Amino acid sequence: MDPYLVSVLSNIGMISFIALSAYLLLLTGEISFGQQAYFAISAYGSGIATAMWGWPFWAGLLWGATLAGLAATLVAIPTLRLRGLYFSIATLAFAEMVRLVFEIFTYQVEIDGELVGPDGSDGFRDIRYIYDSNVTAFEYMLVIYGLLALVLIGFFVLERARLGSVFRMIGEDPMLTEMQGLNATAYKVLAAAMAGVIAGIGGGLYAHLTTYVEPKIFNVMLGVHSLAYGLIGGLGTALGPLLGVGIDIGFLESIRAISGYRMIVFGGLVAVLLIIRPRGILDEATVHWLRRRWRRWIHAQD
Amino acid sequence: MLELKVLSKHFGGVRAVDDLSLAVEKGQIFGLIGPNGSGKSTTVNLICGVFPVTSGRVLLDGKDITRAQPHQTLAAGIARTFQNIRLFGQLTVWQNLWVAQNGLEDRQRENFLRRWMSGNRRARESVEELLEFSGLADKRDALARNLAFGEQRRLELARALSAKPKLLLLDEPAAGMNLEEVGALDDRLRKIQDRGVTILLVEHVMDLVMGVTDRIAVLNFGKKIAEGTPAEIQDDPAVQEAYLGGAGGRRAAAAG
Numbered sequence: 151m152d153p154y155l156v157s158v159l160s161n162i163g164m165i166s167f168i169a170l171s172a173y174l175l176l177l178t179g180e181i182s183f184g185q186q187a188y189f190a191i192s193a194y195g196s197g198i199a200t201a202m203w204g205w206p207f208w209a210g211l212l213w214g215a216t217l218a219g220l221a222a223t224l225v226a227i228p229t230l231r232l233r234g235l236y237f238s239i240a241t242l243a244f245a246e247m248v249r250l251v252f253e254i255f256t257y258q259v260e261i262d263g264e265l266v267g268p269d270g271s272d273g274f275r276d277i278r279y280i281y282d283s284n285v286t287a288f289e290y291m292l293v294i295y296g297l298l299a300l301v302l303i304g305f306f307v308l309e310r311a312r313l314g315s316v317f318r319m320i321g322e323d324p325m326l327t328e329m330q331g332l333n334a335t336a337y338k339v340l341a342a343a344m345a346g347v348i349a350g351i352g353g354g355l356y357a358h359l360t361t362y363v364e365p366k367i368f369n370v371m372l373g374v375h376s377l378a379y380g381l382i383g384g385l386g387t388a389l390g391p392l393l394g395v396g397i398d399i400g401f402l403e404s405i406r407a408i409s410g411y412r413m414i415v416f417g418g419l420v421a422v423l424l425i426i427r428p429r430g431i432l433d434e435a436t437v438h439w440l441r442r443r444w445r446r447w448i449h450a451q452d
Numbered sequence: 453m454l455e456l457k458v459l460s461k462h463f464g465g466v467r468a469v470d471d472l473s474l475a476v477e478k479g480q481i482f483g484l485i486g487p488n489g490s491g492k493s494t495t496v497n498l499i500c501g502v503f504p505v506t507s508g509r510v511l512l513d514g515k516d517i518t519r520a521q522p523h524q525t526l527a528a529g530i531a532r533t534f535q536n537i538r539l540f541g542q543l544t545v546w547q548n549l550w551v552a553q554n555g556l557e558d559r560q561r562e563n564f565l566r567r568w569m570s571g572n573r574r575a576r577e578s579v580e581e582l583l584e585f586s587g588l589a590d591k592r593d594a595l596a597r598n599l600a601f602g603e604q605r606r607l608e609l610a611r612a613l614s615a616k617p618k619l620l621l622l623d624e625p626a627a628g629m630n631l632e633e634v635g636a637l638d639d640r641l642r643k644i645q646d647r648g649v650t651i652l653l654v655e656h657v658m659d660l661v662m663g664v665t666d667r668i669a670v671l672n673f674g675k676k677i678a679e680g681t682p683a684e685i686q687d688d689p690a691v692q693e694a695y696l697g698g699a700g701g702r703r704a705a706a707a708g
């Protein structure tokens with residue numbers, strides 16, 4: 151496979167995790183500008199585990215995602231009591247704080263005569279586990295998509311389970327949800343924890359793909375993009391945010407003619423869609439309609 | 453079963469509910485009527501804990517629930533519908549009911565984790581039964597917001613019932629319905645009563661109120677101006693005065 155294509159697809163896969171993470175919170179009606187914090191925490195956490203502590207890749211990834219989930223839970227408990235805009239601002243502030251902490255975070259050990267580990271704003275080099283294990287870029291892409299498939303299956307199960315309906319109910323009318331006897335805040339904390347883990351998986355994958363992480367890439371723009379993917383692609387299904395990622399990275403980035411203006415085109419797209427389709431391309435009504443169509447078609451076959 | 457004791461709610465200078473006392477007996481359909489803005493919806497909101505009361509007490513089966521939150525009054529056995537329909541429009545009819553069942557089970561807490569992710573047969577059966585009862589069986593997969601108005605009202609009632617309440621608070625369930633639909637609602641309310649559920653019915657449609665209720669209280673400017681059987685209320689000069697003199701006169705006359 152063409153190495154360029156492999157690298158684009160790997161990027162799409164990785165960013166999909168953080169897009170799904172923001173999407174999960176959007177389902178409960180919460181707008182988080184800060185999912186990049188959990189992406190970063192896991193990128194550092196899993197990198198430290200494999201490059202410095204000699205852990206195997208899967209253990210490192212699990213550890214990073216767990217850290218991210220814990221951090222998300224701890225942040226969610228106080229901030230989800232805030233409503234709407236205040237929650238959004240709190241997530242943004244927390245993510246910037248995390249980034250600034252990584253700007254000064256230094257923790258290095260000597261391995262084979264070389265210093266390895268995070269070095270403040272110089273970043274964290276030599277997260278080489280994947281290369282040292284002779285995993286090719288193509289194989290690693292399969293790892294990314296394998297995990298993405300698992301997370302997607304998780305989302306489809308969620309949508310069919312009560313929990314998914316409860317998340318959507320909270321997104322639509324939290325007060326009415328409370329009146330059904332459900333503790334909306336507790337469910338939101340659960341959603342935030344799950345979203346943290348999902349962003350964490352993406353972050354761990356990212357660190358091991360690039361072998362190098364630096365604090366400045368976990369800036370607000372990453373968070374804003376993650377949020378925008380769901381809003382563009384649609385909130386009716388977990389495939390929505392993936393469509394959003396595909397449009398941005400797969401389509402806009404590959405059209406060379408607009409390369410320099412990608413951000414402007416992307417921003418314009420978001421603005422237009424928010425006006426004409428406030429819940430994205432694959433919104434609930436569209437997904438519902440497609441599902442009915444699909445069922446009818448299946449029926450017609452037998 | 454439900455007692456309001458000198459209950460008041462003031463919004464700034466507005467005395468929306470003013471020293472209201474009344475007692476609803478178990479198994480009754482109790483009507484609460486009055487001109488527009490007389491405090492009926494506010495009373496419902498006070499009973500189920502949406503607003504904090506200004507003064508007075510709310511008792512359910514002798515237990516003080518004055519300060520209970522909405523989810524606590526639901527747990528205590530009070531379910532309601534809204535004057536302006538409130539449904540989860542992006543969810544299907546089936547999901548709307550299913551999730552209300554979910555709330556019921558959350559509050560029962562038994563086997564919470566096991567039930568949480570997986571559907572549970574009893575809940576499903578109960579949803580099916582409610583769909584039948586409400587005449588919504590063929591609409592189960594429609595999004596709630598795509599339903600016709602009367603269907604949305606039926607779904608709201610079904611959702612309230614799915615919480616298996618002892619006491620049902622209905623805020624103008626017949627508003628916007630045609631005669632036929634009002635007749636069907638009348639039937640349904642009697643069936644609900646037969647199941648042992650007590651109903652507090654706020655309503656402007658006089659045919660329905662006079663036909664179906666056991667007892668009626670009349671509010672005007674937040675105060676109770678009359679209480680009695682439907683026949684007594686119809687003949688009460690104070691009630692006629694409130695309706696004909698008050699802002700609600702034309703609407704009540706048109707409705708009844």
Ligand SMILES: Nc1ncnc2c1ncn2[C@@H]1O[C@H](COP(=O)(O)OP(=O)(O)OP(=O)(O)O)[C@@H](O)[C@H]1O
Pocket residue numbers: 463466467468486487488489490491492493494495535
């Ligand atoms: N949240 C609120 N804030 C301020 N005032 C309110 C609020 N809710 C109700 N009121 C006022 O309280 C009074 C009683 O209102 P309420 O809605 O209880 O009347 P109602 O009897 O239900 O009338 P309708 O028949 O029109 O539904 C009105 O004067 C109304 O303006």
Ligand SMILES: [Mg+2]
Pocket residue numbers: 492493494535623
């Ligand atoms: Mg009212």
